Amino acid sequence: MMAADAGIGLRYPVPWDQVEKETLEHFQTIVRMDTSSPPGNETLVAEYLKQVLEREGISGRLLALDPKRANLVARIRGKGSKRPILVMGHTDVVGVQREKWSVDPFGAVRKDGYIWGRGTGDDKDNVTAGLMLLLLLKRQGVKLDREVIFLAEAGEEGYNREGLRYVIANHWDEIDAEFALAEGGGGIIKDGKVLYLSVATSEKVRIEVQLLARGTAGHGSIPRPDNAVVRLANAISRVAEWAQPMRLDETTRTYFQRLAGISPPEAAARYRAILTSNERAAAERYFAQHELRHNSMIRTSLSPNVLKAGFRANVIPSEAEALIDIRALPDEDLQKFVERLREVIEDSHIEIKVNSGRPAAQASSLNTEMFAALEAAQRRLYPESITIPILLPGATDMSPLRAKGIQAYGIGPVVDSDETGGAHSDDERILEKSLHDFVRFIWHAILEVAAAK
Ligand SMILES: [Zn+2]
Numbered sequence: 001m002m003a004a005d006a007g008i009g010l011r012y013p014v015p016w017d018q019v020e021k022e023t024l025e026h027f028q029t030i031v032r033m034d035t036s037s038p039p040g041n042e043t044l045v046a047e048y049l050k051q052v053l054e055r056e057g058i059s060g061r062l063l064a065l066d067p068k069r070a071n072l073v074a075r076i077r078g079k080g081s082k083r084p085i086l087v088m089g090h091t092d093v094v095g096v097q098r099e100k101w102s103v104d105p106f107g108a109v110r111k112d113g114y115i116w117g118r119g120t121g122d123d124k125d126n127v128t129a130g131l132m133l134l135l136l137l138k139r140q141g142v143k144l145d146r147e148v149i150f151l152a153e154a155g156e157e158g159y160n161r162e163g164l165r166y167v168i169a170n171h172w173d174e175i176d177a178e179f180a181l182a183e184g185g186g187g188i189i190k191d192g193k194v195l196y197l198s199v200a201t202s203e204k205v206r207i208e209v210q211l212l213a214r215g216t217a218g219h220g221s222i223p224r225p226d227n228a229v230v231r232l233a234n235a236i237s238r239v240a241e242w243a244q245p246m247r248l249d250e251t252t253r254t255y256f257q258r259l260a261g262i263s264p265p266e267a268a269a270r271y272r273a274i275l276t277s278n279e280r281a282a283a284e285r286y287f288a289q290h291e292l293r294h295n296s297m298i299r300t301s302l303s304p305n306v307l308k309a310g311f312r313a314n315v316i317p318s319e320a321e322a323l324i325d326i327r328a329l330p331d332e333d334l335q336k337f338v339e340r341l342r343e344v345i346e347d348s349h350i351e352i353k354v355n356s357g358r359p360a361a362q363a364s365s366l367n368t369e370m371f372a373a374l375e376a377a378q379r380r381l382y383p384e385s386i387t388i389p390i391l392l393p394g395a396t397d398m399s400p401l402r403a404k405g406i407q408a409y410g411i412g413p414v415v416d417s418d419e420t421g422g423a424h425s426d427d428e429r430i431l432e433k434s435l436h437d438f439v440r441f442i443w444h445a446i447l448e449v450a451a452a453k
Helices: 016-031 043-055 124-139 164-170 228-241 250-261 265-273 280-290 292-297 334-345 369-381 398-403 432-450
Strands: 060-063 071-076 085-090 109-111 114-116 148-153 179-182 186-190 193-203 205-214 301-309 319-328 350-356 387-392 407-410 414-416 429-431
Touching: 016 043, 016 114, 016 124, 016 432, 043 060, 043 071, 043 124, 043 148, 060 164, 071 124, 071 164, 085 124, 085 432, 114 432, 124 148, 124 432, 148 164, 164 398, 179 369, 179 398, 179 432, 193 250, 193 369, 193 398, 205 228, 205 334, 228 301, 228 319, 228 334, 228 350, 250 265, 250 387, 265 280, 280 292, 319 334, 334 350, 369 387, 369 407, 369 432, 398 407, 414 429, 414 432, 429 432
Parallel strands: 085 148, 085 179, 179 407, 186 414, 193 387
Antiparallel strands: 060 071, 071 148, 109 114, 114 429, 186 193, 193 407, 205 319, 205 350, 301 319
């Protein structure tokens, strides 16, 4: 499909048929490199990208804490009258259970309009789009007000120390930017039509809480009042019953407003109700039962996921442990939250330990040149569709960028609404057309926000 090249795109016409062939070739090559983490071996991809870029006169640099897990950074220079933009993709993938796949997970097989393989939807699509963006900017000689930086990062799955954490701590000046684009958004196709494109502007903050109950060990034939298992079970049921108030922010308010505009009448009424204080209770109850993602988007959530206790039925154990996965809204005061958790558990014999991962960060604004450029790119590619900002319940590498002051936006290709073959699943795959549209989408958005007018 040829998108209509109007406005600034007119000055830089792209031979899309040729670009699609190249995109496919790079994408398949990268998917065929097994970068399952652990161990990662992302240097395979980083070196490939470096070599492709250098063939066209773009110098790339490997940034590595571990030589096998290198990050790659490259930059297209510009006038520098505005601050740079960072385009990011991660080169590591999660592992596979080969026997559950119908194709070779590292074969990048083309079948039924899709390209199949681990990483096709998470996140070698973003890596390939970033590569193609740099090649096109260079070839077309685009005059840039903002420099464009590409970072292919290692170790995103699990927020490893070799990846973005290392780059931020040791090479910040090489990626410092006003805006960033990364994974996290995307679009949904239903009945052959793109319903909407989502842009992730915010995400929840993950902390892991360990509960450690202690009691006295003994013989199971003589029950004790300080049984650690009972203590822990009581604590968990109190945690499960602890209601969290709903809160909306700019992202979620806009999300429900815009979603209401494209939803069937009953759902639309629910999304409007959640925005209206005297009608929201029924909608909240409905979310809690039937729209679990929405339920998580509007409140801090707690999910007890691991229990460890005991080793024999006739022995009272002296310890019992639970792990609770807490996903806080971005504005939650975590210290106060843990204090309240302690009050809810109300048991001095339970020790509470908190482990945090990525830093908490403010949501990115909907009122920026970057967000407007993403909306403009959506209108150009999918004029029948709309852009919807979303808050991600899961954590991404956008939050460490946001915590450093970058306005970061999660984007992605469109996927089928049937939800099979998505990120981390068996038979992960991407629609070929979506991959090519995604390259165009980034190209148009970057021209809009970074090219000299
Ligand atoms: Zn990912």
